[in-house]
Amino acid sequence: MAEQLTIPQTDDRAELYATLSPQIEALVALESDPVANMANVASVLREAFGFFWVGFYRVVGNELVLGPFQGSVACSRIGYGKGVCGTAWKKASTQIVADVDAFPGHIACSSASRSEIVVPIFDRSGKTVVAVLDIDSDRLNDFSEIDAVNLENLLKKIGNRLQ
Ligand code: SME
Secondary structure: HHHHHOOOOOOHHHHHHHHHHHHHHHHHHHOOOOHHHHHHHHHHHHHHHOOOOOEEEEEEEOOEEEEEOHHHHHHHHOOOOOOHHHHHHHHHEEEEEHHHHHOOOOOOOOOOOOEEEEEEOOOOOOOOOEEEEEEEEOOOOOOOOOHHHHHHHHHHHHHHHHO
16 A cells, blocks of 8 residues: 555645645555554655654553654653653643753653654544654754644544544
């Protein structure tokens, strides 16, 4: 399936999301296993955008536990309200961090990570966070509302295939 994806050669993020989102929806529609789907979504996003690290953390009890990801080894457990990921879980809202060194409590999995976006994934009620998508960039200030809106929309559409 992956070889059938069309990834435009452009730096225009809005265009990339517009082209990729329907393809990602189609990709996960074919598979019911959430781990397989998280793995493929992480792969597509990293390949298309060239992000430094893309992955999922799932809510397991009172912690986030590392799920499928693309990139270097990451910390496997994050507490509620801890770091950018734990904050996105606690606040149930997308967190954009332009400079990770300026974020109090940022959990540094790699010193190469400079900015970060974390988007929560909700259960079917739309109220409870069941996982987060974490994307790290090796460039400062690499994420904007364009990323937030597009990733939130994508995860709303495919969230039920990731849990
Ligand atoms: N920086 C994240 C931890 C996860 S790694 O970046 C993959 C955080 O502060 O929550």
